[in-house]
Amino acid sequence: MKLLRTVRRYPVITVSVVILAVVLGLQFSGAVTAARWLATAYVGLFIAWTIVGMVRDVLRGHIGLDILAVVAMIATLAVGEYLASLIVVLMLSGGEALEEFAGRRARRDLTALLDRSPRTAHVIQPDAGEREAVEDRAVEEVAIGDVLLVRPSEIVPVDGVLITATGSFDESSLTGESMPVTREAGSEVLSGSINGQRAVRIRATRLSADSQYQQIVALVQEAQDSRAPVVRLADRFAIPFTAVSLVLAGTAWALSGDPTRFAEVLVLATPCPLLIAAPVAFLGGLSRAAKTGVIMKSGAVIEQLARVRSVAFDKTGTLTEGRPDLVAVRPAGGFTADEVLQFAASAEQYSSHVLAAGIRRAAVTRGLTLLTTDDASEVATNGVEATFGGRRVVVGKPAYVAALAPDTTRAALGPGEAAAYVAIDGRFAGTLVLADDPRPESADVVTWLGDNGVERIAMLTGDALPTATSIARDVGIEEVHAEILPGAKVELARGMAPRPVMMVGDGVNDAPVLAASDVGVAMGAKGATAAGDAADVVILVDSLERIVDAVAIGRHTLRVALTAIWIGIGLSVGLMLVAMTGVIPAVAGALTQELVDLATILYALRALGGPPAGFGERTTASRKHDAVPR
Incomplete structure (x- = not known):
């Protein structure tokens, strides 16, 4: 089943492998002409499909590395090196599959939050006689005062007051409380909470748009949509690498007078090392971070973490213990x-x-x-x-x-x-x-950030100014914004500079600002909160020290990714210079490029063995040292 799902998810790779096997079979059986026509037809279709995608990207202002692969495929077909062209197709589709995998992971958690939003309500009709009549309505059509039936394990559609004597609700997505809570008749029940094992009735007290969960979803969606997209790391090398490759290939053709030489050089310039190195390194970084209790939702987040220059903290439950x-x-x-x-x-x-x-x-x-x-x-x-x-x-x-x-x-x-x-x-x-005392590690975390390239550190909190100022002074933060509502937090985070900006929070009210920041980090150790759904990074261990680990892993991973890219570029350029002499045939060059891919992948996997920073051990040791009488 898993194999079938993979085949359906990546049809281009599957078809490319099958076509390559058939072409090799035809060639070995002597049907060279049939093999050439099959390979040419398939690669031609792949080229046309790739060009359509390139045109769309260019119209959106995005220029990538696909142009180099297209030129390589056209050149190999033009000189009759159809096996080399098939190998290029396979390498390119494999790189795109890796990118798609990383992107799917990036979207998964936010999609789960949005998909979980209630869409239907069961409205009990008044004056229905002895037999109760229930009408299903879209949540947007529920009016204040409507009596709603919430069946077992259903999501409460709008905020309301419980009419049934008692009810049990899972409010983990709202409050972070992992255990179900029992509500009595007259208690408020929030939208987004999950009903227990018995049907209950509630009376709607707010419209859908004003209810707790829908407000959170709307703010998160708005903040996500307004955030600038992150450019793929490899695309920054696209234009210069393409230019160098075409110049070398053109020079080889001009000096030799043989167009085959152009194709032989260019197959060694296919962009797979650039396309594969960064995703592999970033996936390694994601895995490494997960082992330390830090869940990062995409490779792009790792790059942003590595470049963070401003950090904003919520106070309660983030810089403090959160149990006043x-x-x-x-x-x-x-x-x-x-x-x-x-x-x-x-x-x-x-x-x-x-x-x-x-x-x-x-x-x-x-x-x-x-x-x-x-x-x-x-x-x-x-x-x-x-x-x-x-x-x-x-x-x-x-x-x-x-x-x-x-x-x-x-x-x-x-x-x-x-x-x-x-x-x-x-x-x-x-x-x-x-x-509510500061966490023991808060001051050390703030000091580490300031000593390691973070230029601006601020506190954004809804608490009173005297309390906020006192905690900020204890942990070493000079910039304090107190008594502010969630909307004001969003505006302050958007206006912070230098960028990228990292926001660290834990509560449901932090969800909008976490989504609006370049990097939102949720302290999610006490449960799956809306903050965790909105954030780019979720800390599963109840320790602020993991912020340091996240930044350190991000920086290490980005260094590995960049080094892997430069290894790929260096090997490709070196092999292209050799191929200019004509000693590397096109098929051998395409296969050699696979070895370049392997070298970049092996190096990119070093991200799996990167830090955590060991910050926890250092701070523990420093506290022990500080405790020794002098």
Whole structure:
């Protein structure tokens, strides 16, 4: 089955191998004329097909190496070297197959994200009598207030409130939580989450375009479409290598007066070493990175990583541990600490913000009972509102809470501290202070990047400025952009220079900026998040040190790819100079070119044995050294 799939996927290679075998069989049986006509007809069709593709590429402003192969095939046919022309066809189609394989890997993860977007909703018809009627509609046609049936293992189509008593949902693509979560009646259910083993009903609270998952998909798609394409590495050598090859072949023809000499030289100039070397090296780099827990989604990403000159970090969960704990409750006048914490933790049951878990843990630890409600809503990145027994509770950022409670006052925070502000019934009720310490390796990572060619390092975060500044100071970052929404992160990343720009984040709100950056890196160790779907690189190990490994592997891989290309060029030019004397027949030259291919491939495979940088060992050793009393 696997062989059949390969044959169907690469029909040109399959047909070329079959035609070559038939031509050899005809030639050995004495039917030389039939062999020549079959080879000429097939190669002629391949040339015409290649020329059509070249014209399309030129119209799009792209000039590649195919012109050299076309000239070589035409020349070998013109002088009767049809076996050599078939070998050139086989080499060229093999190189294109390698490129297609790398491109398919590059598109796979983003395609999975977009394909997973819900498209159909089962709407329960009102006033249908005793027998329930269900109508299937496109998600774009679902209205607010519609009651939807979500069957087992189906994707929730739009944001809604659970009507069924309880339900279990897989929210890993939204929150990174790998275990299913149980929701009670009245709880919010987000689009993109997967229903468990029993059918549930929800009431739509947002239109499709406004729902969580569709917004993420739209932003990711927009950012991907707006990003400039990366030029294939080998194409940068296309024009000079083509010119040198044609000059050498033309010179050999002119000096010898024999047009066969032109073909003999040119078959040694076929571009396969250039087409194959970079993809093989990049695939080796992809494999090497995967062994260190770094998943890179394409060879083009490796090249961008190798050239990174600016880096932007999210704060929470990226530079910090991402598990903030409550360290203080500061109630305002008229409220007690337990009252503020109980109401805040109850409201935070309906929030996916990183601070919410720490607040809920603290309330449970203190033995406080969490209240429930069917009136709760979250404004992404700002805060959550809920009503409990007629009391309206708001928890979130200072600006968001102050808009509803004008007497809100900002808290004085210490290093590494963050604050959630609480308002009850329109009055400022107090502040919850949480501490999220920097990762132990964050400062070393920032220092390494600065010492190894990264000219600009910034922090882009939605957290408050005092907290962001404190963490940035601890890890060695001077440029801080705080209290910004996902859209502003995208604009800042797009405007950063010098380029390429690498953005490192972990949360669902980081997905758009990760997709918009030249290289998006997701800290995905805690689950498959939307950030991981949007990113070019996913770190599967919960350590920021893998950022250094990714950059080091990218640089090593690019060096190997460039060296392999230069080996191919050097050997090809050297053999062409020899072929100018007429000592290498065309068929022998085409086969010799296969040896050049082999040499470049073997060298390109050195990317499999490249670093990781060994950064983790060095930083561990340095920390031990620093701990020794002086």
